[in-house]
Amino acid sequence: MSVKVFLSEDEMPRQWYNLAADLPSPMNPPLGPDGKPIGPEQLAPVFPMNLIEQEVSTKRWIDIPEEVLGILYQWRPTPLHRAVRLEQALGTPARIYYKNESVSPAGSHKPNTAVPQAWYNKQFGTKRITTETGAGQWGSALAYACALLGLECKVFMVRISFDQKPFRKLMMQTWGATCIASPSTETKAGRDILARDPNTPGSLGIAISEAVEAAVTDPSGKSRYALGSVLNHVLLHQTIIGLEAKKQLQKIGVKKVDVVIACAGGGSNFGGIAFPFVKDKIEGAQIEIVPVEPASCPTMTKADFVYDHGDTAKMTPLLPMHSLGHDFVPPPIHAGGLRYHGIAPLISQSIVEGLVTPRAVHQIECYESALLFARTEGIIVAPETAHAVAATIQEARKAKAEGKEKTILFNLSGHGIMDLAGYDKYFTGQLQDYELPDAEVRKAMSAIKHHPKPAVAKTGKW
Amino acid sequence: MSDRSAAGGPSGPSDAATPEDGQPLHCRRLGHPVTFQYCRSGSGDLPCARILDCWFQTFDVAEYLRSRYTPEQIDRLLRPPRDKLSQILDIVGAVRRDRAEG
Numbered sequence: 001m002s003v004k005v006f007l008s009e010d011e012m013p014r015q016w017y018n019l020a021a022d023l024p025s026p027m028n029p030p031l032g033p034d035g036k037p038i039g040p041e042q043l044a045p046v047f048p049m050n051l052i053e054q055e056v057s058t059k060r061w062i063d064i065p066e067e068v069l070g071i072l073y074q075w076r077p078t079p080l081h082r083a084v085r086l087e088q089a090l091g092t093p094a095r096i097y098y099k100n101e102s103v104s105p106a107g108s109h110k111p112n113t114a115v116p117q118a119w120y121n122k123q124f125g126t127k128r129i130t131t132e133t134g135a136g137q138w139g140s141a142l143a144y145a146c147a148l149l150g151l152e153c154k155v156f157m158v159r160i161s162f163d164q165k166p167f168r169k170l171m172m173q174t175w176g177a178t179c180i181a182s183p184s185t186e187t188k189a190g191r192d193i194l195a196r197d198p199n200t201p202g203s204l205g206i207a208i209s210e211a212v213e214a215a216v217t218d219p220s221g222k223s224r225y226a227l228g229s230v231l232n233h234v235l236l237h238q239t240i241i242g243l244e245a246k247k248q249l250q251k252i253g254v255k256k257v258d259v260v261i262a263c264a265g266g267g268s269n270f271g272g273i274a275f276p277f278v279k280d281k282i283e284g285a286q287i288e289i290v291p292v293e294p295a296s297c298p299t300m301t302k303a304d305f306v307y308d309h310g311d312t313a314k315m316t317p318l319l320p321m322h323s324l325g326h327d328f329v330p331p332p333i334h335a336g337g338l339r340y341h342g343i344a345p346l347i348s349q350s351i352v353e354g355l356v357t358p359r360a361v362h363q364i365e366c367y368e369s370a371l372l373f374a375r376t377e378g379i380i381v382a383p384e385t386a387h388a389v390a391a392t393i394q395e396a397r398k399a400k401a402e403g404k405e406k407t408i409l410f411n412l413s414g415h416g417i418m419d420l421a422g423y424d425k426y427f428t429g430q431l432q433d434y435e436l437p438d439a440e441v442r443k444a445m446s447a448i449k450h451h452p453k454p455a456v457a458k459t460g461k462w
Numbered sequence: 463m464s465d466r467s468a469a470g471g472p473s474g475p476s477d478a479a480t481p482e483d484g485q486p487l488h489c490r491r492l493g494h495p496v497t498f499q500y501c502r503s504g505s506g507d508l509p510c511a512r513i514l515d516c517w518f519q520t521f522d523v524a525e526y527l528r529s530r531y532t533p534e535q536i537d538r539l540l541r542p543p544r545d546k547l548s549q550i551l552d553i554v555g556a557v558r559r560d561r562a563e564g
Contacts, residue, residue, distance in 0.1 A: 030545040038547055046550055072517060134492030160500055161492050188560055189553075201500055202490050203510065212553040217561070230546045265490055345545065363488065381490055421495050422488055430486050 136168025
């Protein structure tokens with residue numbers, strides 16, 4: 001039996017898919033400091049205009065430039081695998097497929113957007129791109145893309161990550177990027193933080209401030225900022241994953257996918273594989289589409305979608321979000337939200353519409369699933385990807401219990417070869433699980449039951 | 463919380479060591495394990511905004527916050543952050559103000 005499905009370079013999709021064109025209800029817009037919807041001109045100091053146009057576009061299909069395709073050919077199309085050994089180990093009638101995005105030079109799906117972002121910046125006249133990174137997945141992907149396009153790349157890496165992840169730092173340097181521990185003395189934001197606390201381990205918030213400042217204060221005007229998730233244009237670029245998967249499944253005669261699964265942090269890898277299938281669902285297909293989050297942050301799965309306040313003085317416009325509540329409820333309930341979760345607005349809206357069904361998985365189950373996957377399929381997945389593996393195994397077991405030959409597709413968003421510290425903590429018993437009691441959730445929800453809800457955000461079809 | 467906020471503020475300095483300081487957790491934002499000490503150090507006068515989201519399953523982090531921070535600080539901490547584009551524009555605005563004053 002063939003366990004991999006390839007597409008030739010000629011068969012690779014030539015267009016990205018923009019879900020914003022098909023979402024049945026309008027997205028609630030982000031608002032600027034003046035309370036009005038953000039306009040393209042406000043973003044011009046930060047992003048090149050060609051990417052801003054993509055960010056606000058409602059065109060359904062956007063052509064992938066030939067030069068971008070030429071670079072993506074270095075590892076794309078990525079193989080679609082049939083997880084035969086995993087199926088056998090589980091004794092399931094389900095057919096499990098996965099897109100193997102770990103084959104990219106950076107080891108994850110991130111270059112799918114790093115490459116086009118670098119290309120569009122170069123077309124615009126940008127000479128240098130700045131960004132921030134934690135563990136380095138995004139920073140290394142951007143460094144790789146900039147190397148291929150002859151752009152300078154400056155990555156502000158959170159200090160604690162800079163110290164913990166020397167190999168990711170070295171990857172960036174190998175690709176010619178300058179990787180700086182943040183906070184640094186290169187920006188006012190960094191200097192101010194260091195003046196207060198010279199030994200600070202840093203944070204993503206500081207690193208973002210440094211990266212944006214470095215871009216907008218470049219006197220040449222030829223620096224721009226890039227980020228690896230959340231924004232519409234990033235998810236647009238990632239849809240190459242799902243579009244390829246559809247072609248590959250068609251190639252082997254798979255007419256219907258029952259479940260599509262991916263882990264969801266900022267949402268780029270989930271959006272990438274899922275959005276082409278969300279389109280099918282909007283058009284009437286019966287598919288379960290599952291973004292998976294850690295159970296330690298169950299904001300998608302246990303939160304209601306309400307308007308919540310943007311500041312204590314209640315002066316800023318109410319922000320539509322998934323939230324467990326603005327009020328601080330007695331432990332262990334908290335007031336997290338999708339804004340905390342930081343998930344892409346397109347995914348948030350898809351959840352509101354019922355087009356996608358979030359699921360939370362505990363970390364122990366994630367690592368157990370990742371081990372089973374490694375011992376059957378061979379690939380050691382990234383800790384985030386393990387959430388998708390865990391949900392896939394849940395679905396496969398459910399199919400076994402039901403005796404159903406379900407077709408399950410998940411996105412293997414990255415390998416975990418550089419992230420084995422998490423596996424070490426699992427092996428040495430340092431990880432814990434705790435289930436948030438439903439009674440506590442109901443108590444938290446009662447705290448927000450009077451919060452106003454968005455009026456027109458949902459069609460009610462799904 | 464409103465009842466407790468009426469009862470008063472923190473009982474100890476926010477940067478003092480805690481028994482949980484060495485406990486590890488996978489940081490979803492950074493993408494690697496960190497300890498509670500890192501999460502509570504945060505930036506500025508507040509810990510990481512996800513401290514409750516990430517730690518409430520492990521120990522009574524809510525009580526930890528009540529013992530270290532004022533109700534106003536906790537309210538600021540739990541306040542939903544603005545969306546990404548708005549955050550970026552806030553940074554641009556701050557940079558421009560600094561340069562104008564500069």
